[in-house]
Amino acid sequence: MPEAASRWTTSGSSSGAPRVAPDQALDPFGAHAVYALRLDGRAHTAADPRALRHLPGAPRGVDPAALHGYLCFSHPPDPRTLFAGVERVPAPAPWAERPAPADEGSAVRTLRALLAASVARMLGAERDVGVYLSGGLDSSLVAALLARAGARVHLFSLDFGAPWDAELEHARAVADHLGRPLHRVRARPRDVSRALEPTAAALHQPFGDPVTVPLFLLGQAARDHVASVFNGEGGDQLFGGWATKPMLAAEAYGGAGYSREAAYLATYHRFYGVEDQLLTPAARAAIGTMDAGAWLRPALDAPGLPTLLHRLRAANLRLKGAQNIAPRMAQLAAVHGLQARAPFFDTALAEWTFTLPADFFLRGASEKHLLKRAAQGLLPPVLIDRPKRGMGVPATEWLRGWMSPLRWEAARRLSARRLRRDGWFRPEYVAALRRGDDHPGETRRRRAGEKLWALLMLHLWLDAQDPPLDWRIS
Known part of the structure; x- marks a missing residue:
């Protein structure tokens, strides 16, 4: 067990529902979370999901739906985690629209x-x-x-x-x-x-x-x-902030076939909409018919918030x-x-x-x-x-620079041999990203680097897990 894991604690509940310990109060802003795993009719909780993997009988695989969420959002969306069977306990959202006279x-x-x-x-x-x-x-x-x-x-x-x-x-x-x-x-x-x-x-x-x-x-x-x-x-x-304006514009001018969920997912600039190019047939079968929009609806259609903004x-x-x-x-x-x-x-x-x-x-x-x-x-x-610029991390240039060590790191972690062995991602699509190519409708060169970075970090994180995750598609 990693040294840090000795500081993590779990609690059980015979009811099968997660029981949050008094020192694990849920943070509505998500900085400090509580994770739950059900085993043999008991729910165990921890502040770090990696602690739960050391419990006897804990699953060793990945959650395909959480992986799909990561590919769309750049993180596994609640309540999923990449650890099969482990969920993040949803935190409360304590706000609702309460219009008041405002000067x-x-x-x-x-x-x-x-x-x-x-x-x-x-x-x-x-x-x-x-x-x-x-x-x-x-x-x-x-x-x-x-x-x-x-x-x-x-x-x-x-x-x-x-x-x-x-x-x-x-x-x-x-x-x-x-x-x-x-x-x-x-x-x-x-x-x-x-x-x-x-x-x-x-x-x-x-x-x-x-x-x-x-x-x-x-x-x-x-x-x-x-x-x-x-x-x-x-x-x-x-x-x-700056990301709100494109959504409001899309709502006003989206026209026939407009989908608020699809427009919101597009703001992440990851793999939503290009899953068929990225994923192998075996990966598509493992993920099934998971609808990424299901993670958005509770937030975008929240009751008590009639104003779109x-x-x-x-x-x-x-x-x-x-x-x-x-x-x-x-x-x-x-x-x-x-x-x-x-x-x-x-x-x-x-x-x-x-x-x-x-x-x-x-x-x-x-x-x-x-x-x-x-x-x-x-x-x-x-x-x-001054106009908003944001933190412009030059991921595309880092990952494609001829003498950049990050280019070689991507080549090693995302090699065609490894991708074929694991069975999730199409090597030819990842190779195109490594060349800086993206889908024809993407005009911003930086997006190819952002997508490639998401795949690189996924594989780095997988390689860091102890015990190793059962990641390959059989």
Whole structure:
């Protein structure tokens, strides 16, 4: 049993339903989850699903439906895990739409107060804390609020190297504004290659976004300076960030045959819709008729949320926040002995935002309108009003660079021989991704690299499991 597993505990219930221990209160934002496995009429729970695999009689295989979910979402969607028989206990969603009279000026003041309270609560008595600073609005605002609360902030920003380091100048501007030095954390192909295996080993479940390993590198750098790290995660999901506009446009102009579920799945840019090209006939048979849209309906059609924008926000909080961003954040910090803190993932703040009218979030073409108003006076205007760029991880260039060690890592982990042996993925399709080719309708070259990265991280995670998973299709 891995050394870390000795800290994990399980509990049983003869009723067959998962029983959550008092110290395992469910986190609505998903950073800390509870997993359950039923064996011989008893339900065992653990904070890490890998602990449950060491129970006598625990299944050794993978869950094909969870694999299908991973290929669509870049993570196994709740309640599935890749471990056959192990489920993540769904966390409650404590928010519902409760419209209330809203004056924008008072809403700005309330938002500032709620954010300051969330930062103060998470800060506690600490004074030296880290901030993962992207240069964007959300992490910059968290850093400014921490500084205003009296914290000595240590700022860490990723350096991908030219020409992919455009966000660094904005991170430097924030650091200068706060009068704090900026730690540049190298995330070049060789740095990322060295961190692949320890990143995969740190994860309870695979996360296929290219930013996963760079986040590991940030924690590796921060652990020498602080015991906890703050970030701006959750800001986009909570305040209707850049991904909301395409969904609203699709809803308005989708025309005949439009499907909200299909449009939402398309925002992940993974393998939804191209399963026939990727999967072998044996894999398709193993997955069966699993409908990926079934994971979306409870969020997209949530009762009590009649406004589409609020339904999209709730779906993003649950699907992209609680099932991907928050658990990945917590696990990649914990492996370095760090506590991860995200002030936007705050229940009081989230509940309050669902009382607001839609135009407080999207005003014309400007997203996160209210948050930008709240940031005025805390950050320079140029940092508030600049267009959203996001963390542009150059996965395609990393995986295709002739001298890049990541190219050779992909060749080794995703070799045609291995793919044929395991029986899940068509070698010719994966080879096309390795050449940088994608389906004809995809015009953005980066998507091929994102898909290939998801497959690489899946195989790295599979290789890290002890005992090994029964992965091959017989």
